[in-house]
Amino acid sequence: MTLRTLAPDDKIGITISLNGRPVQVEVDTATTLLDLLRNHLALTGTKKGCDHGQCGACTVLIDGERMNSCLKLAVMMDGREITTIEGLAEGDELHPMQRAFIERDAFQCGYCTPGQICSAVALVEEGHAHSREQIRELMSGNICRCGAYPNIVDAIEDVMAERRGQFREAAE
């Protein structure tokens, strides 16, 4: 990677892998990843709640790890792989977590939902949650003003159980 200095008025070209596709964009220094997604790339699935790392509505996966996109600078994302809510489905086939949220009615207004789902997908991958208590604690970075929490935990438990079933089948 080349050494770069960027003045406030400069724009810099960065390349990110966004939902599996390479994207080249020009950004200035102060643009956050969240604003890049929503304002420059018109991917409005990722939501802005607080813009200060407090609500989790802006959660995306960066190199597979869940993070608050409102507290990331776009210039610092050069070369990274970013997955947003728009990138979870495979064509018309919803991601298992998206399906579980629908089946369990795990939302009301839906504003927090993209962040909840991205966060939940990462939580399952991380493998540190083994009980409802632990799911709740490890989902504490996603606030839901509608209070859909019990159904969100149900949805996540469903996906975790489904995955355990698949592993068992694969092992047999």
Next chain:
Amino acid sequence: MNRFSYFRAESVEGALAALAADPGAKLIAGGTNLLDLMKYDVEQPSRLIDITQIEGLDTIGETTTGGIMIGALVSNTTIAYHPLISAGFPLLSSAILAGATPQLRNAATAGGNLNQRTRCYYFYDAALPCNKREPGSGCPAMEGVNRNHAILGASEQCIATHPSDMCVALAALGASVHVAGPEGQRTIAMADYHRLPNGSPERDTTLVAGEMVTGIELPAGAKRFAEHHSYLKLRDRLSYAFALVSVAASLQMDGRAIGDARLALGGVAHKPWRRTQAEEVLIGRPADDETFATAADVLLEGAHGREHNAFKIELAHRAIVRALSQAAAGTPQSQSDKRIA
């Protein structure tokens, strides 16, 4: 946010040179504290020096003396779940998992956590006076809303607290901070890294201009506390809130008696609060509530409460006794099941 230029450093030397070239520059790592403060115009750096691409600062490894070196860029999540840390220094894992959220811990780095600023409401509001933000402008917290403010070590100028959970465990474990600067490298004991506000609350740490943190070292000796520890964090919500009071307790048990002890508090002062006298009164004593209360008395001696935070003195006293009994029993506070046993 103010306008700023951006520089991507590729080495520690490169970052130091960029720091030296511009007194208004700031390092950025995870960005979770700095960008938050920039959005409030509390921090207005002329230039950001991106240190995240520097190689060699993102690993955890054993030192030749059996201690552990944590690179400044290692994420808080990686530290918490790393086998060398969760086995040898579980107090540190527990304290980190008590703080923030998975998303923030994934982004937050060791060096950034160490250097995060206070969560004082007045510090955060650029329209109001604050001696930490603007030296000499005054401290509205003294007579204002001071629920999350200091009860120990405060000054006439500032009653802010240091908000980190990780740092409280590091203080109890006797960690040291490795620093690089224009004069070369040096090591600062954790006890000396953060400072009391005294007459210059604008300075949180003893890091001097032009220096950066390269790593945090845990001494091999602190592994002797791995069996008997607890990090007890009390806050306004069960999750995702800064500590009103937190206690990091580490004991080495000698049968029913205490062989050795380390004790530090968070949320009560401008730095993790530790007094070796409070640890000395524990050594050789039976592990019971009377002993623990004596240590709490010593650790809290001189505590001063204000309108909204006076309750923290009694809260801290009880939390110390509880955390020490959890440590003695070998039943550390769970960070997911919040019931306090």
